[in-house]
Amino acid sequence: MxxxxxxxxxxxxxxxxxxxxxxxxxxxxxxxxxxxxxxxxxxxxxxxxxxxxxxxxxxxxxxxxxxxxxxxxxxxxxxxxxxxxxxxxxxxxxxxxxxxxxxxxxxxxxxxxxxxxxxxxxxxxxxxxxxxxxxxxxxxxxxxxxxxxxxxxxxxxxxxxxxxxxxxxxxxxxxxxxxxxxxxxDRAWRIEQVSIYTVLALVLVMLGLVVGDAYAADGSAIRDLAGHTKSFYGxxxxxxxxxxxxxxxxxxxxxxxxxxxxxxxxxxxGLIQKFGQFRITVKKDMCISCGNCSAYCEMGIDVRAYAMAGTDIRRASCVGCGLCAHVCPRGVLKLETRAALGPHGKIEVWTLDL
Ligand code: SF4
Ligand code: SF4
Ligand code: SF4
Structure with a gap:
């Protein structure tokens, strides 16, 4: 412990x-x-x-x-x-x-x-x-x-x-x-998905408006809109x-x-991570369901549920802090990248000392 x-x-x-x-x-x-x-x-x-x-x-x-x-x-x-x-x-x-x-x-x-x-x-x-x-x-x-x-x-x-x-x-x-x-x-997870992509959409719209504004004539509507969006976002x-x-x-x-x-x-x-090489691997049939990993996940991911199901974790929100693996008393979890796997899919332990 x-x-x-x-x-x-x-x-x-x-x-x-x-x-x-x-x-x-x-x-x-x-x-x-x-x-x-x-x-x-x-x-x-x-x-x-x-x-x-x-x-x-x-x-x-x-x-x-x-x-x-x-x-x-x-x-x-x-x-x-x-x-x-x-x-x-x-x-x-x-x-x-x-x-x-x-x-x-x-x-x-x-x-x-x-x-x-x-x-x-x-x-x-x-x-x-x-x-x-x-x-x-x-x-x-x-x-x-x-x-x-x-x-x-x-x-x-x-x-x-x-x-x-x-x-x-x-x-x-x-x-x-x-x-x-x-x-x-699960409710928090749903709110998180809506909220975070809404902010992303807002920032992209704002960038589009500001770029448009750079080429807009004085007094154009886009200039006003860009100004209001910037103030609101700020x-x-x-x-x-x-x-x-x-x-x-x-x-x-x-x-x-x-x-x-x-x-x-x-x-x-998070989207890049989803399609990238990182994931947390789970050793099957090792989890004793103590819940330490879920309790200490700062992103609110129910890590235990994945560990119990024997499924690797590829959640977009995971920031890879590694605390879930660190507090696991059974060494069930490991932060890995595809490159860290050996030629036959064997995990090379030296890549990350967790
Ligand atoms: S690495 Fe950190 S953020 Fe990712 S699941 Fe584990 S505790 Fe949560
Ligand atoms: S740590 Fe990651 S998620 Fe948090 S503010 Fe920085 S970029 Fe955003
Ligand atoms: S900390 Fe380890 S043993 Fe405990 S629930 Fe999580 S994966 Fe299972």
Whole structure:
């Protein structure tokens, strides 16, 4: 049994009781303050930081470092969790915080090099690309359209969602204590499918409108529509859904509320994963139905049902965090890619130490 499993449900902050509600309210209040007031700009200037976004980046990175430390104390006995936690914290610290900070201090425009379209929804807007140096624009276009999709085809969503992405990084470190609170009902799965593809459709429509707008004449209807769609998306999805609710609901609905119900990138990467080489293999007739895997799946996947049926898991929503395999007392589950299978379909154990 892995460290921490026995006590999870006894902890008052991990149980959806009063303390968890209070914590959730505090997190939401912080995000409302961040997005909709200038109060944190004052705090930032007192700390000699360029803006409230730098201050937020600092808090975010610290939360990931501290959360990562606790994550490693709990699950660092596995090489997979050690390396992916180190990778997440390093990517956030260097690409998500230090590099933009240095660029800011040098008076250059700052970029978050680890975020791509459609998670960073305006990165492929013609107006955004036009203002970038050519090499930077190429990085974002290539990463969004070729780099990340190819990586995910071969390695699964985990390559981005559990090793690189800053949002996933916060969930895997700071949010780890609440991973067991994800709703595992069929109803939640149905809502997830509708919700996530709706956000994806919205982001694609918005991109179409903005591209159309770039060629539209002044005063055309498309210009108005593009403007309204951008404001709506920025407010409703970019700020409220991903920030206020996405992180604010950690203590009540698990650490991947945004990844599961809102992230448009998850929708695209999930489809690629479905047709790609990644899956979780199940050793037949080994499962004792203890339910640890389902309890600790942050994406609300009922892993036990697959294990009991002896069926490999190829769910689009799986972010490949590997916790299901890690907490399984019988070694039933294993994260695999097709390339990891030997010539006769035999699983090579060295590929991922889980
Ligand atoms: S689902 Fe979206 S926000 Fe979550 S880790 Fe993946 S890309 Fe990042
Ligand atoms: S199925 Fe396993 S690897 Fe996939 S998200 Fe759930 S716990 Fe993580
Ligand atoms: S797969 Fe492992 S963790 Fe999941 S129910 Fe079966 S024995 Fe338990």
């Amino acid at each position: 892995q460290s921490g499993l026995m006590t999870t449900y006894q902890n008052p902050t991990q149980n959806r009781n009063g303390l968890a509600w209070g914590l959730s309210a505090l997190l939401m209040a912080f995000y409302v303050d961040l997005y909709f007031t200038d109060h944190l700009d004052t705090v930032a200037s007192a700390l000699h930081l360029p803006s409230k976004w730098t201050f937020y980046g600092l808090i975010y990175t610290l939360a990931m470092c501290i959360g990562g430390w606790f994550m490693l104390r709990k699950h660092g006995n596995s090489a997979y969790h050690r390396w992916r936690t180190i990778s997440l914290v390093a990517v956030q610290s260097v690409l998500g915080f230090l590099l933009p900070l240095v660029l800011d201090f040098l008076g250059r425009p700052s970029y978050y090099f680890s975020y791509f379209f459609p998670l960073k929804y305006d990165i492929l807007f013609p107006g955004t690309l036009k203002d970038m140096p050519v090499a930077v624009a190429c990085w974002f276009v290539f990463g969004s359209l070729v780099g990340v999709p190819t990586l995910v085809y071969f390695q699964g969503k985990r390559a981005y969602c559990s090793w690189i992405c800053g949002c996933g990084g916060l969930a895997e470190t700071f949010g780890d204590p609440w991973r067991h609170l994800s709703d595992r009902s 407010f409703a999805i970019g700020s409220v859904f991903s920030g206020v609710l996405g992180t604010g609901l950690y203590p009540l609905m698990g650490s991947r509320f945004w990844c599961r119900f809102g992230c448009p990138m998850a929708a695209i990467l």
